[in-house]
Amino acid sequence: MDCINYRMNMLPYLKHELSIRKTRKLLSHVESCAECKEELKVQFLVMEGMKRLEYGKTFHLEEDFEESLKASVKEYKRRDTLQKFMLFVFYAGCMIVLLFLLKGILL
Numbered sequence: 001m002d003c004i005n006y007r008m009n010m011l012p013y014l015k016h017e018l019s020i021r022k023t024r025k026l027l028s029h030v031e032s033c034a035e036c037k038e039e040l041k042v043q044f045l046v047m048e049g050m051k052r053l054e055y056g057k058t059f060h061l062e063e064d065f066e067e068s069l070k071a072s073v074k075e076y077k078r079r080d081t082l083q084k085f086m087l088f089v090f091y092a093g094c095m096i097v098l099l100f101l102l103k104g105i106l107l
């Protein structure tokens, strides 16, 4: 996917409206593309800045952006690990069932 496609997903990501699959792809791209990371940061700063102006909250937006990005990356890596573990459990279960079936056929 080109940078332009990732950039179209940034606003939905910031609004928490992007699918898990697209979020994973976007975050993975942003980790390796400095221009897109900068663009995401700008969109984050504008969006969060407007919200905080409305509610009169304090501004530490750059730090908040980095923290938000780290939390998202950590979350999708956790989901990946969980998914791999579930797949392992599934295949292990299949192997056990297969072994019992073979045992029944052979004996």
Ligand SMILES: [Zn+2]
Pocket (backbone or CB within 6 Å): 002, 003, 006, 029, 033, 035, 036
């Ligand atoms: Zn890019």
